[in-house]
Amino acid sequence: MTFDEAKNRFIQSWGTLATQWGINRTMAQIHALLMISPEPLDTDVIMESLQISRGNANMNLRDLLDWGLIYKHLKMGERKEFFFAEKDVWKIARQVAKERRRREIAPVIEILEELKTVETNTPEAKEFQKVITEISKVVGFADNTMNAVIKAEENWLMGQFLKVFR
Amino acid sequence: MTFDEAKNRFIQSWGTLATQWGINRTMAQIHALLMISPEPLDTDVIMESLQISRGNANMNLRDLLDWGLIYKHLKMGERKEFFFAEKDVWKIARQVAKERRRREIAPVIEILEELKTVETNTPEAKEFQKVITEISKVVGFADNTMNAVIKAEENWLMGQFLKVFR
DNA sequence: AACAATTTTCATTTTTTATTGAAAACTCAG
Protein backbone atom coordinates (compact mmCIF):
# COMPACT_ATOMS: atom_id res chain seq x y z
CA MET A 1 0.00 0.00 0.00
CA THR A 2 1.36 3.42 -0.94
CA PHE A 3 1.33 6.32 1.44
CA ASP A 4 -1.41 8.14 -0.47
CA GLU A 5 -3.62 5.07 -0.45
CA ALA A 6 -3.10 4.67 3.28
CA LYS A 7 -3.90 8.32 3.87
CA ASN A 8 -7.15 8.12 1.92
CA ARG A 9 -8.09 4.87 3.56
CA PHE A 10 -7.61 6.42 6.98
CA ILE A 11 -9.62 9.56 6.22
CA GLN A 12 -12.40 7.50 4.70
CA SER A 13 -12.52 5.00 7.57
CA TRP A 14 -12.49 7.70 10.20
CA GLY A 15 -15.44 9.35 8.51
CA THR A 16 -17.40 6.12 8.37
CA LEU A 17 -16.70 5.34 12.00
CA ALA A 18 -17.81 8.79 13.04
CA THR A 19 -21.25 8.45 11.45
CA GLN A 20 -21.86 5.36 13.57
CA TRP A 21 -21.28 7.56 16.59
CA GLY A 22 -23.59 10.37 15.59
CA ILE A 23 -20.78 12.65 14.35
CA ASN A 24 -20.96 13.94 10.82
CA ARG A 25 -18.70 12.45 8.20
CA THR A 26 -17.10 15.67 7.01
CA MET A 27 -16.18 16.84 10.48
CA ALA A 28 -14.42 13.54 11.12
CA GLN A 29 -12.67 13.64 7.76
CA ILE A 30 -11.35 17.15 8.33
CA HIS A 31 -10.16 16.06 11.73
CA ALA A 32 -8.45 12.98 10.27
CA LEU A 33 -6.80 15.08 7.56
CA LEU A 34 -5.40 17.53 10.10
CA MET A 35 -4.34 14.74 12.45
CA ILE A 36 -2.01 13.23 9.87
CA SER A 37 -0.73 16.52 8.47
CA PRO A 38 2.60 17.65 9.90
CA GLU A 39 1.78 21.24 8.86
CA PRO A 40 -1.24 23.43 9.59
CA LEU A 41 -3.58 23.60 6.57
CA ASP A 42 -5.72 26.42 5.25
CA THR A 43 -9.37 26.19 4.22
CA ASP A 44 -8.59 26.01 0.50
CA VAL A 45 -6.30 23.01 0.91
CA ILE A 46 -8.93 21.25 3.00
CA MET A 47 -11.65 21.99 0.44
CA GLU A 48 -9.43 20.66 -2.32
CA SER A 49 -8.34 17.54 -0.44
CA LEU A 50 -11.81 16.47 0.59
CA GLN A 51 -13.69 17.96 -2.37
CA ILE A 52 -16.09 19.96 -0.23
CA SER A 53 -17.51 23.48 -0.45
CA ARG A 54 -16.20 26.47 1.41
CA GLY A 55 -19.30 26.75 3.57
CA ASN A 56 -19.12 23.14 4.59
CA ALA A 57 -15.43 23.37 5.39
CA ASN A 58 -15.91 26.53 7.42
CA MET A 59 -18.81 25.20 9.49
CA ASN A 60 -17.10 21.95 10.36
CA LEU A 61 -13.83 23.71 11.18
CA ARG A 62 -15.78 25.92 13.55
CA ASP A 63 -17.38 22.87 15.18
CA LEU A 64 -13.98 21.23 15.60
CA LEU A 65 -12.71 24.39 17.26
CA ASP A 66 -15.74 24.32 19.60
CA TRP A 67 -14.94 20.75 20.52
CA GLY A 68 -11.37 21.76 21.27
CA LEU A 69 -10.03 19.25 18.77
CA ILE A 70 -8.24 21.68 16.46
CA TYR A 71 -6.56 25.07 16.81
CA LYS A 72 -5.97 28.14 14.65
CA HIS A 73 -2.51 29.06 13.56
CA LEU A 74 -1.72 32.43 12.03
CA LYS A 75 1.32 32.62 9.77
CA MET A 76 3.12 35.93 9.82
CA GLY A 77 2.64 37.95 6.69
CA GLU A 78 -0.39 35.85 5.68
CA ARG A 79 -3.99 36.79 6.12
CA LYS A 80 -5.32 33.29 5.78
CA GLU A 81 -6.07 31.20 8.82
CA PHE A 82 -4.38 27.84 9.17
CA PHE A 83 -5.62 24.95 11.27
CA PHE A 84 -3.87 22.11 13.03
CA ALA A 85 -5.18 19.25 15.10
CA GLU A 86 -4.47 18.24 18.63
CA LYS A 87 -2.17 15.26 18.08
CA ASP A 88 -2.18 13.86 21.58
CA VAL A 89 -4.79 11.12 21.21
CA TRP A 90 -5.29 10.83 24.96
CA LYS A 91 -6.00 14.52 25.12
CA ILE A 92 -8.50 14.09 22.28
CA ALA A 93 -10.24 11.31 24.19
CA ARG A 94 -10.41 13.51 27.28
CA GLN A 95 -11.77 16.41 25.27
CA VAL A 96 -14.48 14.30 23.63
CA ALA A 97 -15.42 12.71 26.96
CA LYS A 98 -15.69 16.16 28.51
CA GLU A 99 -17.95 17.53 25.78
CA ARG A 100 -20.21 14.52 25.56
CA ARG A 101 -20.55 14.43 29.31
CA ARG A 102 -21.61 18.03 29.34
CA ARG A 103 -23.93 17.82 26.35
CA GLU A 104 -25.45 14.38 26.85
CA ILE A 105 -24.90 12.76 30.23
CA ALA A 106 -25.63 15.81 32.36
CA PRO A 107 -29.11 16.47 30.88
CA VAL A 108 -30.02 12.78 31.19
CA ILE A 109 -29.14 12.72 34.87
CA GLU A 110 -31.34 15.74 35.39
CA ILE A 111 -34.34 14.13 33.67
CA LEU A 112 -33.89 10.86 35.55
CA GLU A 113 -33.87 12.67 38.91
CA GLU A 114 -37.09 14.37 37.94
CA LEU A 115 -38.71 11.08 36.90
CA LYS A 116 -37.84 9.45 40.20
CA THR A 117 -40.37 11.65 41.98
CA VAL A 118 -43.41 10.08 40.28
CA GLU A 119 -46.12 8.53 42.48
CA THR A 120 -45.99 4.74 42.74
CA ASN A 121 -49.51 3.51 43.40
CA THR A 122 -49.97 1.09 40.51
CA PRO A 123 -47.81 -1.94 39.63
CA GLU A 124 -46.99 -0.23 36.35
CA ALA A 125 -45.70 2.84 38.17
CA LYS A 126 -43.68 0.66 40.53
CA GLU A 127 -42.02 -1.10 37.59
CA PHE A 128 -41.35 2.27 36.06
CA GLN A 129 -39.62 3.61 39.12
CA LYS A 130 -37.56 0.45 39.47
CA VAL A 131 -36.30 0.77 35.91
CA ILE A 132 -35.55 4.47 36.27
CA THR A 133 -33.58 3.82 39.44
CA GLU A 134 -31.56 1.09 37.75
CA ILE A 135 -30.85 3.29 34.77
CA SER A 136 -29.72 6.03 37.12
CA LYS A 137 -27.14 3.72 38.59
CA VAL A 138 -25.69 2.76 35.23
CA VAL A 139 -25.71 6.33 33.96
CA GLY A 140 -23.99 7.36 37.17
CA PHE A 141 -21.38 4.72 36.51
CA ALA A 142 -20.88 6.00 32.97
CA ASP A 143 -20.62 9.52 34.31
CA ASN A 144 -17.95 8.51 36.80
CA THR A 145 -16.01 6.66 34.15
CA MET A 146 -16.03 9.65 31.83
CA ASN A 147 -14.97 11.81 34.71
CA ALA A 148 -12.04 9.53 35.37
CA VAL A 149 -11.00 9.78 31.73
CA ILE A 150 -11.39 13.56 31.78
CA LYS A 151 -9.30 14.07 34.89
CA ALA A 152 -6.81 11.31 34.31
CA GLU A 153 -3.24 11.61 33.26
CA GLU A 154 -2.48 9.03 30.62
CA ASN A 155 -0.21 7.03 32.88
CA TRP A 156 -2.50 7.06 35.84
CA LEU A 157 -5.44 5.84 33.78
CA MET A 158 -3.44 3.16 32.02
CA GLY A 159 -2.04 2.07 35.37
CA GLN A 160 -5.46 1.72 36.92
CA PHE A 161 -6.68 -0.38 34.06
CA LEU A 162 -3.60 -2.54 33.96
CA LYS A 163 -4.31 -3.29 37.62
CA VAL A 164 -7.84 -4.28 36.72
CA PHE A 165 -6.69 -6.53 33.89
CA ARG A 166 -3.62 -8.00 35.60
CA MET B 1 -45.93 15.02 37.44
CA THR B 2 -48.43 12.24 36.76
CA PHE B 3 -47.34 8.74 35.86
CA ASP B 4 -48.43 9.10 32.25
CA GLU B 5 -46.49 12.32 31.86
CA ALA B 6 -43.41 10.68 33.34
CA LYS B 7 -43.79 7.69 31.03
CA ASN B 8 -44.02 9.86 27.93
CA ARG B 9 -41.17 12.03 29.08
CA PHE B 10 -39.01 8.96 29.51
CA ILE B 11 -39.84 7.45 26.13
CA GLN B 12 -39.30 10.79 24.44
CA SER B 13 -35.98 11.47 26.19
CA TRP B 14 -34.67 8.01 25.52
CA GLY B 15 -35.41 8.47 21.82
CA THR B 16 -33.63 11.83 21.71
CA LEU B 17 -30.59 10.49 23.53
CA ALA B 18 -30.39 7.54 21.17
CA THR B 19 -30.17 9.72 18.06
CA GLN B 20 -27.09 11.42 19.52
CA TRP B 21 -25.51 7.98 19.67
CA GLY B 22 -26.31 6.93 16.13
CA ILE B 23 -29.29 4.77 17.11
CA ASN B 24 -32.61 5.48 15.52
CA ARG B 25 -35.30 7.21 17.51
CA THR B 26 -38.06 4.64 17.02
CA MET B 27 -35.89 1.73 18.06
CA ALA B 28 -34.99 3.49 21.29
CA GLN B 29 -38.61 4.44 21.93
CA ILE B 30 -39.83 0.88 21.50
CA HIS B 31 -37.09 -0.26 23.82
CA ALA B 32 -38.03 2.36 26.40
CA LEU B 33 -41.70 1.41 26.16
CA LEU B 34 -40.94 -2.27 26.75
CA MET B 35 -38.48 -1.47 29.52
CA ILE B 36 -41.14 0.19 31.63
CA SER B 37 -43.95 -2.22 30.79
CA PRO B 38 -44.50 -4.93 33.42
CA GLU B 39 -46.20 -7.10 30.75
CA PRO B 40 -45.05 -8.20 27.30
CA LEU B 41 -46.68 -6.12 24.54
CA ASP B 42 -47.82 -7.09 21.06
CA THR B 43 -47.09 -5.18 17.85
CA ASP B 44 -50.52 -3.51 17.73
CA VAL B 45 -50.15 -2.04 21.20
CA ILE B 46 -46.70 -0.73 20.32
CA MET B 47 -47.99 0.79 17.06
CA GLU B 48 -50.81 2.45 18.95
CA SER B 49 -48.64 3.74 21.80
CA LEU B 50 -45.96 5.26 19.62
CA GLN B 51 -48.17 6.09 16.62
CA ILE B 52 -46.01 4.25 14.12
CA SER B 53 -46.73 1.97 11.18
CA ARG B 54 -46.70 -1.81 11.27
CA GLY B 55 -43.66 -2.04 9.02
CA ASN B 56 -41.69 0.37 11.14
CA ALA B 57 -42.63 -1.42 14.35
CA ASN B 58 -41.75 -4.79 12.90
CA MET B 59 -38.36 -3.73 11.56
CA ASN B 60 -37.27 -2.08 14.78
CA LEU B 61 -38.51 -4.99 16.88
CA ARG B 62 -36.42 -7.27 14.72
CA ASP B 63 -33.36 -5.05 15.22
CA LEU B 64 -33.88 -5.04 18.97
CA LEU B 65 -34.06 -8.85 18.90
CA ASP B 66 -30.79 -8.89 16.92
CA TRP B 67 -29.16 -6.69 19.52
CA GLY B 68 -30.36 -9.07 22.24
CA LEU B 69 -32.21 -6.26 24.00
CA ILE B 70 -35.72 -7.74 23.81
CA TYR B 71 -37.24 -11.21 23.66
CA LYS B 72 -40.31 -12.87 22.18
CA HIS B 73 -42.99 -14.27 24.42
CA LEU B 74 -45.71 -16.56 23.08
CA LYS B 75 -48.96 -16.63 25.02
CA MET B 76 -50.73 -19.99 24.94
CA GLY B 77 -53.85 -19.96 22.85
CA GLU B 78 -52.76 -16.74 21.09
CA ARG B 79 -51.18 -16.52 17.68
CA LYS B 80 -49.80 -13.03 18.17
CA GLU B 81 -46.23 -12.53 19.26
CA PHE B 82 -45.53 -10.53 22.40
CA PHE B 83 -42.29 -8.77 23.24
CA PHE B 84 -40.59 -7.91 26.49
CA ALA B 85 -37.36 -6.12 27.26
CA GLU B 86 -34.33 -7.24 29.16
CA LYS B 87 -34.77 -5.31 32.42
CA ASP B 88 -31.34 -5.84 33.89
CA VAL B 89 -29.67 -2.59 32.90
CA TRP B 90 -26.18 -4.00 33.49
CA LYS B 91 -26.97 -6.83 31.15
CA ILE B 92 -28.17 -4.30 28.59
CA ALA B 93 -24.92 -2.37 28.91
CA ARG B 94 -22.95 -5.60 28.42
CA GLN B 95 -25.04 -6.52 25.40
CA VAL B 96 -24.59 -3.13 23.76
CA ALA B 97 -20.86 -3.13 24.50
CA LYS B 98 -20.58 -6.58 22.96
CA GLU B 99 -22.39 -5.66 19.76
CA ARG B 100 -20.63 -2.34 19.27
CA ARG B 101 -17.28 -3.97 19.87
CA ARG B 102 -18.03 -6.57 17.25
CA ARG B 103 -19.51 -4.20 14.70
CA GLU B 104 -17.31 -1.14 15.17
CA ILE B 105 -14.15 -1.62 17.21
CA ALA B 106 -13.05 -4.89 15.61
CA PRO B 107 -13.06 -3.55 12.01
CA VAL B 108 -11.22 -0.40 13.08
CA ILE B 109 -8.44 -2.43 14.72
CA GLU B 110 -8.07 -4.41 11.54
CA ILE B 111 -7.74 -1.29 9.37
CA LEU B 112 -5.26 0.31 11.76
CA GLU B 113 -3.03 -2.77 11.69
CA GLU B 114 -3.05 -2.62 7.92
CA LEU B 115 -2.18 1.08 7.88
CA LYS B 116 0.79 0.55 10.17
CA THR B 117 2.63 -1.25 7.38
CA VAL B 118 2.98 1.84 5.17
CA GLU B 119 6.48 2.94 4.12
CA THR B 120 7.90 5.87 6.10
CA ASN B 121 10.33 7.69 3.84
CA THR B 122 8.87 11.22 3.95
CA PRO B 123 8.22 13.38 7.04
CA GLU B 124 4.54 13.29 6.16
CA ALA B 125 4.54 9.48 6.21
CA LYS B 126 6.41 9.48 9.51
CA GLU B 127 3.82 11.75 11.09
CA PHE B 128 1.11 9.51 9.69
CA GLN B 129 2.55 6.39 11.22
CA LYS B 130 3.06 8.10 14.55
CA VAL B 131 -0.60 9.14 14.65
CA ILE B 132 -1.82 5.71 13.58
CA THR B 133 0.26 4.05 16.28
CA GLU B 134 -1.11 6.42 18.93
CA ILE B 135 -4.68 5.85 17.79
CA SER B 136 -4.06 2.11 17.96
CA LYS B 137 -3.12 2.43 21.59
CA VAL B 138 -6.25 4.33 22.51
CA VAL B 139 -8.50 2.06 20.47
CA GLY B 140 -6.85 -0.90 22.16
CA PHE B 141 -7.62 0.70 25.49
CA ALA B 142 -11.26 1.21 24.51
CA ASP B 143 -11.41 -2.37 23.33
CA ASN B 144 -10.08 -3.64 26.65
CA THR B 145 -12.51 -1.51 28.57
CA MET B 146 -15.47 -2.78 26.60
CA ASN B 147 -14.19 -6.29 27.11
CA ALA B 148 -14.12 -5.72 30.84
CA VAL B 149 -17.70 -4.51 30.77
CA ILE B 150 -18.74 -7.48 28.63
CA LYS B 151 -17.15 -10.06 30.87
CA ALA B 152 -17.77 -8.38 34.17
CA GLU B 153 -20.25 -9.29 36.79
CA GLU B 154 -22.00 -6.21 38.05
CA ASN B 155 -20.40 -6.36 41.47
CA TRP B 156 -16.93 -7.05 40.25
CA LEU B 157 -17.05 -4.11 37.87
CA MET B 158 -18.53 -1.75 40.41
CA GLY B 159 -15.93 -2.90 42.91
CA GLN B 160 -13.04 -2.23 40.56
CA PHE B 161 -14.26 1.26 39.88
CA LEU B 162 -14.94 2.06 43.49
CA LYS B 163 -11.33 1.17 44.13
CA VAL B 164 -10.27 3.55 41.39
CA PHE B 165 -12.40 6.36 42.76
CA ARG B 166 -11.86 5.83 46.49
C1' DA C 1 -12.12 55.76 3.57
C1' DA C 2 -11.71 52.47 -0.22
C1' DC C 3 -10.58 48.20 -1.45
C1' DA C 4 -9.19 43.41 -1.79
C1' DA C 5 -8.66 39.21 0.78
C1' DT C 6 -10.87 36.25 3.63
C1' DT C 7 -14.46 34.34 6.58
C1' DT C 8 -19.18 33.65 7.80
C1' DT C 9 -23.96 33.06 7.07
C1' DC C 10 -28.02 30.96 5.44
C1' DA C 11 -31.80 30.03 1.90
C1' DT C 12 -31.80 26.52 -1.32
C1' DT C 13 -30.58 21.95 -2.96
C1' DT C 14 -28.88 17.40 -2.44
C1' DT C 15 -28.15 13.31 0.00
C1' DT C 16 -29.12 10.20 3.47
C1' DT C 17 -32.00 7.97 6.57
C1' DA C 18 -36.43 6.61 8.35
C1' DT C 19 -41.28 5.58 7.64
C1' DT C 20 -45.26 4.08 5.38
C1' DG C 21 -48.59 0.92 3.63
C1' DA C 22 -50.04 -2.47 0.77
C1' DA C 23 -48.76 -6.85 -1.27
C1' DA C 24 -46.60 -11.14 -0.45
C1' DA C 25 -45.30 -14.70 2.56
C1' DC C 26 -45.99 -17.33 6.30
C1' DT C 27 -48.57 -20.10 9.98
C1' DC C 28 -51.68 -22.98 11.80
C1' DA C 29 -56.48 -24.65 12.98
C1' DG C 30 -60.16 -26.97 11.00
Place this chain on the structure above:
DNA sequence: CTGAGTTTTCAATAAAAAATGAAAATTGTT
Protein backbone atom coordinates in the same frame (compact mmCIF):
# COMPACT_ATOMS: atom_id res chain seq x y z
C1' DC D 1 -56.00 -28.00 1.31
C1' DT D 2 -58.24 -23.57 2.65
C1' DG D 3 -58.47 -19.36 4.58
C1' DA D 4 -58.22 -16.12 8.39
C1' DG D 5 -54.82 -14.18 11.31
C1' DT D 6 -50.39 -12.54 11.51
C1' DT D 7 -45.68 -11.21 10.17
C1' DT D 8 -42.41 -9.71 6.76
C1' DT D 9 -40.78 -7.33 2.81
C1' DC D 10 -39.82 -3.49 0.01
C1' DA D 11 -40.83 0.14 -3.50
C1' DA D 12 -42.48 4.60 -2.81
C1' DT D 13 -42.70 8.65 0.13
C1' DA D 14 -41.55 11.67 3.79
C1' DA D 15 -38.52 13.63 7.05
C1' DA D 16 -34.11 14.87 8.68
C1' DA D 17 -29.41 16.00 8.06
C1' DA D 18 -25.69 17.69 5.45
C1' DA D 19 -23.72 20.34 1.66
C1' DT D 20 -23.69 24.05 -1.61
C1' DG D 21 -22.66 28.58 -3.23
C1' DA D 22 -23.30 33.16 -3.54
C1' DA D 23 -24.21 37.28 -0.86
C1' DA D 24 -23.03 39.64 3.28
C1' DA D 25 -19.92 40.60 6.84
C1' DT D 26 -15.46 41.04 8.56
C1' DT D 27 -10.55 42.05 8.51
C1' DG D 28 -6.37 44.18 7.46
C1' DT D 29 -3.72 47.21 4.07
C1' DT D 30 -2.78 51.28 1.63
